[in-house]
Amino acid sequence: MNTVEILRSHDIKPTIVRMKVYEYLYSMKNHPTADTIYKSLSPEIPTLSKTSVYNTTTLFLTKNLIRPVTIEENEIRYDADTTDHGHFKCTACSEVYDFNADLSKMEHNLSEDFQINERQLLFKGICSYCKRS
Amino acid sequence: MNTVEILRSHDIKPTIVRMKVYEYLYSMKNHPTADTIYKSLSPEIPTLSKTSVYNTTTLFLTKNLIRPVTIEENEIRYDADTTDHGHFKCTACSEVYDFNADLSKMEHNLSEDFQINERQLLFKGICSYCKRS
DNA sequence: GTATCTGCAAAACATTTGCAATTCT
DNA sequence: AGAATTGCAAATGTTTTGCAGATAC
Numbered sequence: 001m002n003t004v005e006i007l008r009s010h011d012i013k014p015t016i017v018r019m020k021v022y023e024y025l026y027s028m029k030n031h032p033t034a035d036t037i038y039k040s041l042s043p044e045i046p047t048l049s050k051t052s053v054y055n056t057t058t059l060f061l062t063k064n065l066i067r068p069v070t071i072e073e074n075e076i077r078y079d080a081d082t083t084d085h086g087h088f089k090c091t092a093c094s095e096v097y098d099f100n101a102d103l104s105k106m107e108h109n110l111s112e113d114f115q116i117n118e119r120q121l122l123f124k125g126i127c128s129y130c131k132r133s
Numbered sequence: 134m135n136t137v138e139i140l141r142s143h144d145i146k147p148t149i150v151r152m153k154v155y156e157y158l159y160s161m162k163n164h165p166t167a168d169t170i171y172k173s174l175s176p177e178i179p180t181l182s183k184t185s186v187y188n189t190t191t192l193f194l195t196k197n198l199i200r201p202v203t204i205e206e207n208e209i210r211y212d213a214d215t216t217d218h219g220h221f222k223c224t225a226c227s228e229v230y231d232f233n234a235d236l237s238k239m240e241h242n243l244s245e246d247f248q249i250n251e252r253q254l255l256f257k258g259i260c261s262y263c264k265r266s
Numbered sequence: 267g268t269a270t271c272t273g274c275a276a277a278a279c280a281t282t283t284g285c286a287a288t289t290c291t
Numbered sequence: 292a293g294a295a296t297t298g299c300a301a302a303t304g305t306t307t308t309g310c311a312g313a314t315a316c
Contacts, residue, residue: 013271015314034305047273052271055271070206070255073203073206073280074206074304075206075305088249097243101239106234106239109219109232113264114230114260115258115264116258118257121236121252122251122253123240126250127246128246131248148290148295166280181297182298183281184297185298188296206305206306209281269314270316271312271313271315277307280303282301285300286298287299288295288297291292
């Protein structure tokens with residue numbers, strides 16, 4: 001599926017801004033903030049504004065095309081990978097790593113009457129590269 | 134151990150503000166924001182300021198007496214329960230529930246060279262009480 | 267031509283910082 | 292008195308909002 005089809009399948013009308021933002025999120029697979037997206041796409045789309053980045057990411061979130069990731073409490077990050085996985089943030093180099101984690105295994109201590117819509121697992125510490133140096 | 138002893142054992146000089154903040158966190162076992170703590174203790178300590186709440190919680194965090202909990206990305210919440218557990222936030226009633234979860238079980242897909250200092254598991258959805266109504 | 271999308275400027279809100287006032291020993 | 296604690300006011304940084312201009316169908 002190309003970008004146009006992916007957006008359409010989520011009931012999102014494709015525009016150049018939306019396509020570029022989605023392609024950035026999907027190809028980079030980092031967990032950018034609105035500011036990072038804005039700075040990265042600005043050279044390509046000189047008229048882009050941060051408001052439009054927020055408009056776009058908020059739309060994607062409501063259409064369940066991407067997921068919010070909370071790494072630090074003062075900023076929203078976005079992830080185009082909507083499968084369950086954990087995040088590890090190195091507090092030394094600030095890098096965020098993905099790792100596999102089946103979060104459904106963690107549900108058994110929660111009542112079945114609770115309907116879970118979103119799962120986030122976050123570890124913080126020192127990554128192997130920073131530990132060595 | 135009483136509050137004075139707990140604070141001292143974490144190398145924190147007990148003051149009235151610190152004792153009241155810790156006792157609030159420990160007894161309520163909710164996951165308050167700085168604003169909630171401020172509003173709750175204000176009647177008791179009329180001269181209290183939000184800055185002092187932040188000073189106090191930041192001190193507690195650096196001394197590992199409490200843990201930061203990120204439920205929403207725009208605010209810091211604090212938890213006096215420093216054992217591993219998960220949080221469930223109901224997006225309907227905003228209530229936050231604790232549940233048991235052994236997060237160390239989630240580490241096996243992360244390289245052993247990564248040093249983990251902090252773990253957070255967060256589910257969001259609809260709690261059983263809101264589902265019924 | 268009407269609805270949607272985009273983006274500037276200002277507002278909102280949580281948190282931090284600088285510094286002065288207060289308190290404790 | 293000297294050091295630590297507290298708290299006011301201002302600054303900072305991210306996200307949201309109001310609205311006007313641009314674009315698309």
